[in-house]
Amino acid sequence: MTHDPSFPSPFREQSRHAPETRTPLRAFLRTEAGSAAVLLAATVAALVWANAAPGTYASFWEVRLSVTVGSAGVSLDLREWVNSGLMTFFFFVIGLEARREFDMGELRERQRVMLPLVAGLAGMIVPVGIYLAFNSGGASAHGWGAAMSTDTAFALGMLAILGRRFPIALRTFILTVTVVDDLLALVVIALVYTGHVSVPALLSAVTLFGLILLVRAAGVRHGLTYLLMGAATWVALLKSGVDPVVVGLAMGLLTYAYPAARSDLERASDLFVSFREQPTPELERSARRGLASALSLNERLQRMYHPWTSYVIVPVFALANAGITIDAGLVSRAATSPVTLGILLGYLIGKPVGITGASWLLARLSRNRLRPPVGWGALAGGGTIAGVGFTVALLISTLAFEGDRLEEAKAGILGAVACSFLATCAVAMTIRLLPPQRRARVLLGTAERVIDLAVPVDPDRDHVRGPMTAPVTLVEYADFECPYCGQAEPVVRDLLADFGDLRYVWRHLPLTDVHPGAQLAAEAAEAAADQGAFWQMHELLLKHQGALLVPDLMRYADELGLDAERFRRSLRTHAGAGRVAEDGESADLSGVTGTPTFFINGLLHRGAYDIDALSAAVRTARARAGLTG
Numbered sequence: 001m002t003h004d005p006s007f008p009s010p011f012r013e014q015s016r017h018a019p020e021t022r023t024p025l026r027a028f029l030r031t032e033a034g035s036a037a038v039l040l041a042a043t044v045a046a047l048v049w050a051n052a053a054p055g056t057y058a059s060f061w062e063v064r065l066s067v068t069v070g071s072a073g074v075s076l077d078l079r080e081w082v083n084s085g086l087m088t089f090f091f092f093v094i095g096l097e098a099r100r101e102f103d104m105g106e107l108r109e110r111q112r113v114m115l116p117l118v119a120g121l122a123g124m125i126v127p128v129g130i131y132l133a134f135n136s137g138g139a140s141a142h143g144w145g146a147a148m149s150t151d152t153a154f155a156l157g158m159l160a161i162l163g164r165r166f167p168i169a170l171r172t173f174i175l176t177v178t179v180v181d182d183l184l185a186l187v188v189i190a191l192v193y194t195g196h197v198s199v200p201a202l203l204s205a206v207t208l209f210g211l212i213l214l215v216r217a218a219g220v221r222h223g224l225t226y227l228l229m230g231a232a233t234w235v236a237l238l239k240s241g242v243d244p245v246v247v248g249l250a251m252g253l254l255t256y257a258y259p260a261a262r263s264d265l266e267r268a269s270d271l272f273v274s275f276r277e278q279p280t281p282e283l284e285r286s287a288r289r290g291l292a293s294a295l296s297l298n299e300r301l302q303r304m305y306h307p308w309t310s311y312v313i314v315p316v317f318a319l320a321n322a323g324i325t326i327d328a329g330l331v332s333r334a335a336t337s338p339v340t341l342g343i344l345l346g347y348l349i350g351k352p353v354g355i356t357g358a359s360w361l362l363a364r365l366s367r368n369r370l371r372p373p374v375g376w377g378a379l380a381g382g383g384t385i386a387g388v389g390f391t392v393a394l395l396i397s398t399l400a401f402e403g404d405r406l407e408e409a410k411a412g413i414l415g416a417v418a419c420s421f422l423a424t425c426a427v428a429m430t431i432r433l434l435p436p437q438r439r440a441r442v443l444l445g446t447a448e449r450v451i452d453l454a455v456p457v458d459p460d461r462d463h464v465r466g467p468m469t470a471p472v473t474l475v476e477y478a479d480f481e482c483p484y485c486g487q488a489e490p491v492v493r494d495l496l497a498d499f500g501d502l503r504y505v506w507r508h509l510p511l512t513d514v515h516p517g518a519q520l521a522a523e524a525a526e527a528a529a530d531q532g533a534f535w536q537m538h539e540l541l542l543k544h545q546g547a548l549l550v551p552d553l554m555r556y557a558d559e560l561g562l563d564a565e566r567f568r569r570s571l572r573t574h575a576g577a578g579r580v581a582e583d584g585e586s587a588d589l590s591g592v593t594g595t596p597t598f599f600i601n602g603l604l605h606r607g608a609y610d611i612d613a614l615s616a617a618v619r620t621a622r623a624r625a626g627l628t629g
Contacts, residue, residue, distance in 0.1 A: 035310035036157020039390075042315035043322045043414070050323030057323050074235060082320045083395055086313045088234060088248035090391070091186060093309045094152075095252020096302050098179045103257040103298070115362060115370050116173065120180030122358030123386055124148040127350030131342035140339050143400035145192060146409050147346035149185040151390035151417075152178045153314060158385055158421050165428040166381050167443055167620070169373045174382045177355065185392045186249050193399040194242045201240035208233040209250065216254060221297070226251065243399070257298035268294045269513040314391055321394045324410045333404065334411040343393070343412030348419050352383030377434075377442030381427040387420030389413055440623045452604040454589035463506045463534050466496060470503035471625035472618050475599040477507050477587050480522060480541040481515035481548060482595045489542045491611050499618055506538065508583040509595050517548035519580065524553040524567075526576025531562050601625065 050057045066075040076084070102113075131147040155178065159171050212229050230251050237244040271290035274283050324330065334340040356379055363371045372379045390413060397409040431439055453475060459468055476492065478485040496504055508525075510518030521541050528537035540556045541548065550571065557567040570576060590599070598605040598614070601621045607613055 035153050035314065036160070038311050038315050039153050039157070039318055042318040043390075046319045046321070046323035047326070049319075050325050054325045061320050074238060079320045079398075082317055083398060084238065084244055085234075087317060087395065088245045089305055090248070090309045090313055090317070091182070091245045092248035092252045093302065093306050094179065094182045095249040096255055096257075096298050096305075097175075097252075098183060099253050099255055100257040100298055100302070101176055101179060115359060115372065116176040116180050118358050118362050119355045119372075120177045121184065123150070123177065123351050123354040123383070124181060124184060126354030126357075127346030130346040130350045134338040134342035134345075138338065140342075140401075140405060143339060143397065143405070143409060144342075145185070145188050145396040146393050146400060146413070147343045147350070147389070148181075148188070149389055149392035149396070150174075150178045150181050150351065150386045151388050151392070152182070153310060154388040154390050154417060155385050158388060158424065162381075162424065162428055165432070166378050167374055170378045170382050173373050173379075174386060177382075177386065181386075182392065183249065185396070186246055189243050189392075189396060189399070190246050193396060197241045198239060201236050202242065205233050205236035205240055205242070208236055209247075212251075212254075255298045255301060256296060258296045317391060317394070321398060322410065322414070324407045324414075326411075330407055330411060334408050334415075337408040337412075339401070339405055339408045340412040340415070343389075343409060344415045344419065347387040347389045347413075347416035348384075348423065351387040351389075351420070352380060352423075355383040355386055356380055372445060375440075375442040375445035377427070377431045377439075378445070381424050381431070384420055384423040384427055387423070388417050390417055444620070444624050452590060453599045453602040455586035456602070457503075457505050463529065463538075464503060465505075465535065466503040467501065468503065470501045472499070472501065472621045473503045473505060473601055474614075474618065475505040475507060477509040477583070477590075477592045477595060477597045479508075479510050479515055479518045479595040480525070480538075481518040481545055482511065483545065485596045486542050486545050488596045488609050489539075491609060491614060494611050495614055495618065498615065499622075501622070502618060507586065508580045509587045509592060509597075510580065510584075511595060519577075520550070520553070520571065521548045522580045523571060523574060523576040524556070526579050527567050527570035528557065528560065528562060530570060530575075531566065533560050533562060536560050 046057075061079040062077050064075055064077050065081055067073055125148075127147045128144045131144050132141060135141045135144070152175065155174060156171055159166060159174070208229060212226065212233070215225060215229065230247055234244040234247045237247060268287070268290040271283070271287040274287070356376070359372050359379060360376070374382070393413045393416075394410065397406060397413065401409050431442055434442065457464070457473055457475060474492070474495065476485075476488070478488070492504060496502055508522040510522045512519050525534055525537050525541060528534055537556060537560060540559070544552065544556075553571065554564065554568065557564055587597075590604075596609060598609055600614075600617050601624075603621075605614070605617055
């Protein structure tokens with residue numbers, strides 16, 4: 001049976017205290033991957049426009065646009081407004097994602113910062129070295145920055161095209177490396193590709209940014225305040241001669257990321273219930289503010305700006321900068337141009353050598369304490385796909401070159417995009433030729449992962465099904481009244497039947513604000529557990545989710561042959577409430593906000609929980625456990 005993607009899948013839904021949101025990383029990856037097609041279309045459009053009507057292409061982007069307030073103002077041509085203005089929002093989103101990675105992502109364990117930092121740095125130094133080998137001693141050597149930065153949208157989009165040939169962890173690793181890449185590239189832009197600096201204007205920009213820090217420390221949360229102060233800082237930097245896109249990055253890095261707290265979600269749910277009972281404009285505004293405040297500002301801003309930067313700003317940037325007139329003269333010059341060859345080979349060879357080589361060297365020096373989260377074969381594919389340089393490469397090229405040299409640089413950048421994708425396809429095809437066990441090792445590797453499950457499974461305390469020595473453990477946080485947990489139950493039973501080496505753990509997370517009978521049902525399950533019948537009661541409660549009142553619970557106890565008086569006393573005294581609360585606390589520590597939520601060998605399962613998705617995740621976990629065991 002196939003599922004129509006236009007309708008929500010019953011195996012993706014969760015009961016939540018507040019409306020569902022996708023994980024920030026998953027949403028980021030999906031947006032970047034989807035925008036690659038738009039970016040490619042914009043690039044093709046720029047090339048067609050530049051070759052069909054080269055005069056109009058050049059003249060259009062040279063039109064000047066001025067914004068004045070009194071006697072002061074900013075006057076730039078359209079290409080400069082795109083490169084210095086709109087791209088500020090692009091780097092703002094990069095800053096937001098970098099901050100999210102440090103606060104909640106793979107880099108929240110600070111020792112793990114070292115690997116992407118070193119890999120990203122080496123992935124820039126080696127291409128620059130190759131570029132300088134072709135251009136040393138010439139005026140074109142100044143353009144070395146055009147050969148160093150990976151384009152996140154193109155790289156992740158091309159990995160998405162390759163589908164399951166590489167593990168999802170590779171995309172996460174490449175994302176963290178490209179974040180480092182973009183941060184360093186922006187430092188290079190500010191320090192190297194800045195002309196004459198006006199000290200008074202630069203001091204004004206620094207002072208304004210200091211005021212932004214003071215306002216932030218004072219707890220001001222009005223977005224308009226930061227927008228106005230950020231715009232003023234942008235103008236001051238522009239007047240100083242420093243590329244003002246650094247303002248976007250700095251503002252993004254200042255924005256904290258944190259998971260939605262269950263208390264905030266409960267408060268938001270209460271506000272919505274109040275509005276449902278009395279739908280007034282005042283309660284509508286209150287509910288809307290409550291729902292928004294449950295999410296971190298970092299996530300709200302990413303959700304607001306990331307689609308715009310990915311689907312509008314970066315494609316417009318490509319349209320403004322990727323157009324080159326391709327003729328026999330350009331092809332002839334590019335074939336021997338040190339600029340073209342330096343950029344092309346810098347990306348095609350330098351990126352994979354730098355990233356893979358630095359990762360291998362760091363693993364050896366750290367005695368395998370710092371290893372990539374994927375196998376070396378997958379990392380090689382990540383290195384080749386990182387050779388897709390576009391957005392920042394074009395930006396630096398426009399700062400470093402003009403005339404024929406700029407055209408040759410653009411030819412090298414576009415050639416690197418195509419060749420890097422083909423090289424990644426070749427790596428994927430080579431890996432597929434390996435025997436299954438060997439293929440699993442080169443794709444998955446043996447590195448320890450960041451564990452998402454805060455409280456490890458304790459067989460003496462947790463409710464466990466399956467062999468205690470199983471290599472894979474599936475933990476579910478669930479609620480007996482949650483309809484999605486009821487839908488997941490037969491899937492879990494099928495998994496246990498299909499995989500004889502799977503251990504399953506149920507943990508309570510009653511969402512009492514949306515499921516009023518869930519708490520008592522959880523306590524009833526614990527009362528049954530005191531008489532050795534947890535799983536039997538568990539099955540009945542999920543089978544009869546609409547009947548969880550005390551008479552219903554007593555009927556289930558009689559059906560199971562339990563001591564009725566002992567069971568009733570446990571319910572009356574809430575004997576199991578402490579045990580249920582402990583599970584809830586462990587859910588909070590693990591960032592769980594909805595049910596059902598699954599962890600597989602300590603890692604949060606993201607995505608659908610139908611039999612196919614969970615089976616694939618269990619097989620991957622089993623393969624990884626076999627490699628590390």
